[in-house]
Amino acid sequence: MARFIVPLALLAGWWAASASGFIKSYQLASPRDVVRELLDLAQSGLLWRDLGASVERVALGFAIALLCALVLGSLVGGSRFAERALDPTLQGIRAVPSLAWVPLILLWLGIGETAKITLVAIGAFFPIYVALVSGIRGVDRKLVEVGTIFGLSRFALIARVLVPATLPQLLVGARIGLTQAWLFLVAAELLAATNGLGFLLTDGQQTSRTDEILVAILLFAACGKLSESAMRLLEKRLVGWTDTVPA
Amino acid sequence: MSAARIRGLRKAYGAHLVFDGLDLDLARGERVAILGASGCGKSTLLRCIAGLERADAGTIATSGEIGVVFQEPRLFPWLDVERNVAFPARSDAERARVANVLALVGLAHAAKRIPKELSGGMAQRAALARALVRDPALLLLDEPFAALDALRRIELRAAVREILEFTRASAILVTHDVDDALALADRVVVLAGTPAEIAFTAQVGETATRGAILDALGVVEVRSRSVPARSGRHGASYTS
Numbered sequence: 001m002a003r004f005i006v007p008l009a010l011l012a013g014w015w016a017a018s019a020s021g022f023i024k025s026y027q028l029a030s031p032r033d034v035v036r037e038l039l040d041l042a043q044s045g046l047l048w049r050d051l052g053a054s055v056e057r058v059a060l061g062f063a064i065a066l067l068c069a070l071v072l073g074s075l076v077g078g079s080r081f082a083e084r085a086l087d088p089t090l091q092g093i094r095a096v097p098s099l100a101w102v103p104l105i106l107l108w109l110g111i112g113e114t115a116k117i118t119l120v121a122i123g124a125f126f127p128i129y130v131a132l133v134s135g136i137r138g139v140d141r142k143l144v145e146v147g148t149i150f151g152l153s154r155f156a157l158i159a160r161v162l163v164p165a166t167l168p169q170l171l172v173g174a175r176i177g178l179t180q181a182w183l184f185l186v187a188a189e190l191l192a193a194t195n196g197l198g199f200l201l202t203d204g205q206q207t208s209r210t211d212e213i214l215v216a217i218l219l220f221a222a223c224g225k226l227s228e229s230a231m232r233l234l235e236k237r238l239v240g241w242t243d244t245v246p247a
Numbered sequence: 248m249s250a251a252r253i254r255g256l257r258k259a260y261g262a263h264l265v266f267d268g269l270d271l272d273l274a275r276g277e278r279v280a281i282l283g284a285s286g287c288g289k290s291t292l293l294r295c296i297a298g299l300e301r302a303d304a305g306t307i308a309t310s311g312e313i314g315v316v317f318q319e320p321r322l323f324p325w326l327d328v329e330r331n332v333a334f335p336a337r338s339d340a341e342r343a344r345v346a347n348v349l350a351l352v353g354l355a356h357a358a359k360r361i362p363k364e365l366s367g368g369m370a371q372r373a374a375l376a377r378a379l380v381r382d383p384a385l386l387l388l389d390e391p392f393a394a395l396d397a398l399r400r401i402e403l404r405a406a407v408r409e410i411l412e413f414t415r416a417s418a419i420l421v422t423h424d425v426d427d428a429l430a431l432a433d434r435v436v437v438l439a440g441t442p443a444e445i446a447f448t449a450q451v452g453e454t455a456t457r458g459a460i461l462d463a464l465g466v467v468e469v470r471s472r473s474v475p476a477r478s479g480r481h482g483a484s485y486t487s
Contacts, residue, residue: 145299146321149313150335150381160334164325241325243363 029211034218037211041200051219053196054185057113058227061120062181066174068121069128076129077136077166087133094126099187111192116185123184124177131173135166168239175231182224197223250275250385250417251296255305258291265291267442268305273385278411278418280428282464283438289421292438293389296419311384314377314416318390320370322362322377329358332376341381348376351410368399375407379414386411386418392427404430425460437463 011031017023018030025033041047072090075082101122109115139162147161189198197216204212251273258265265288273279283289294300296307297315322331332349336342349355352372362370371391378386391407392400408431411418420431428435428451435455439446447463449455 142317142319142321143323146323146334148299149297149315161323164323167325239325241361241363243324 026208026210029209029214033211034214037209038215038218041212041215047219050196050200050216051223053193054189054198055223057116057120057188057196058178058181058185058223061117061185062124062178064117064121065124065177065181066128069125069132069173069177073129073132073136077133090129094130098122098126098184102187102191106191116188116193119188120181120184124181127176127180128170128173131169131176132166135169135173136162138169139165168235168242171231171235171239175228175235178227178231179224182220182227186220249273249308250277250310251419252308253296253305256292256295256302256307257304258288258295258300258302264442266305269442269444271436271445273417273419275384276415276417277434278420278432279434279436280420280422280432281436281438282422282425282428282460283443284464285423287438287440288443289423289438290389292443293387293419293421296385297387309385312381313385313387314379314381314383315387316371316374316378316389316391318393320362320365320367320374322365322370322373324362327359327361328354328365328373328376331362331373332380334377336380344380344382345376348379351379351413352376352406366399367395368403371395371399371403372406375403375410379410382414383416386414386416388418388420388422390422391420392422392424407431425457425464428460429455429457435460439463439465 014028015031018025018028018032029037038047041050072086076087076090077083098119102119105115105118109118143161143165144157147157152160185196186198186201189196190202193199193202197219200212200216200219204210204216249272251271253269253271256266256269256271269292271279271292281289281292291300293315295302296309297313322328323334326334329345329349333342333345336345346355346358349358352375354369354372354376357365357369357373362373365373371394375391388407392403395403404427411431418431420427422428432451434448434450436445437447437460438444447460449459
């Protein structure tokens with residue numbers, strides 16, 4: 001019950017401030033206006049267009065990031081040579097605040113879908129990559145020895161010991177990566193977009209529609225929360241065996 | 248035919264020479280306990296036999312499957328007990344043994360539990376069952392009771408004793424506990440020195456008595472009744 005007190009109090013305060021005229025609608029739309037705008041957008045179909053566009057960009061960018069992180073992370077985690085060859089470069093790139101790539105990406109890829117998906121992928125890649133490498137490095141050597149004693153082949157050792165042992169870390173990295181993906185989606189859609197939740201934000205700003213802006217913010221919050229919960233559920237299902245204090 | 252035959256084993260970690268020409272034989276069905284001070288090379292010897300360490304020189308010949316139980320259970324935390332025990336199985340025949348070895352170690356009721364739900368003693372029993380599933384000719388036990396409390400230790404020692412009787416497997420038990428050695432082994436070997444050599448070897452029930460083993464380990468057992476009378480500052484003396 002306690003978790004609902006603060007949100008409900010905020011909502012009541014917001015409603016009271018709007019209804020009494022303390023806050024003007026061009027500063028902050030009332031809860032009623034926001035709900036009406038949400039219903040209008042849903043009825044006109046624009047909501048589904050924007051939501052769909054954003055979800056698609058996040059899904060594609062995240063999938064690309066996951067794939068790249070799996071390939072590069074496995075290489076760097078599994079081979080000292082690959083680590084020496086690749087890791088310093090990747091760490092160097094990681095040290096650049098990822099949004100600093102935006103101008104280059106726009107110059108190279110234009111303002112189309114490719115640029116947005118690329119930016120989302122860059123944002124999601126590093127948390128997954130870093131978690132996977134540290135997961136592989138952190139695999140209990142004693143468990144690997146058990147596999148060795150039973151004469152497991154290199155492939156069997158990877159499939160039956162290393163992959164399951166690394167999975168908890170990988171999933172944590174993927175969860176953080178997915179959060180990052182939404183973050184970078186906003187940046188990408190704020191720059192140049194003709195649809196998407198970020199487009200709702202800029203459109204609301206240009207037309208001074210605070211209800212539209214708030215609808216976009218609420219939808220971002222819902223999407224972020226939903227994807228986070230989905231990842232946590234996945235973690236619980238797949239790696240519930242970990243003997244750690246639940247986060 | 249012997250269960251294990253070690254000749255001229257040489258093993259060094261950097262400048263530290265652990266063994267330099269160690270010989271050891273294990274007859275089929277024989278159970279040998281290896282004792283020695285911490286860091287003398289007991290575990291290294293076991294790791295060499297298990298193939299986890301490469302010997303620098305010498306030969307180690309074993310016949311048949313080897314099963315290993317470590318100080319920690321080393322169960323795979325993502326598999327339940329049954330799947331952990333079935334992990335090394337390569338054939339249907341070996342998979343069919345899983346239920347048997349689980350019953351043998353007294354874990355039939357816990358087959359579906361995952362390692363984090365097991366007590367230390369149960370986890371070590373599961374590890375023992377996993378080591379038995381391929382029907383090993385040679386069991387290597389590396390301080391298997393060291394992580395257990397005194398009562399679990401006594402229980403598991405009795406269980407291992409029964410299992411060794413039942414399976415007729417040869418075994419090498421590395422331990423620092425003389426009682427473990429006397430309870431489980433036919434022969435006691437004491438390693439000492441740098442590089443480590445066999446300082447003492449004797450049959451249990453013959454010359455491998457508690458006192459002789461402790462002597463070989465260089466342990467001076469202080470018995471309260473033989474504490475010499477102490478002299479106080481004023482010349483008063485006490486006797487116990």
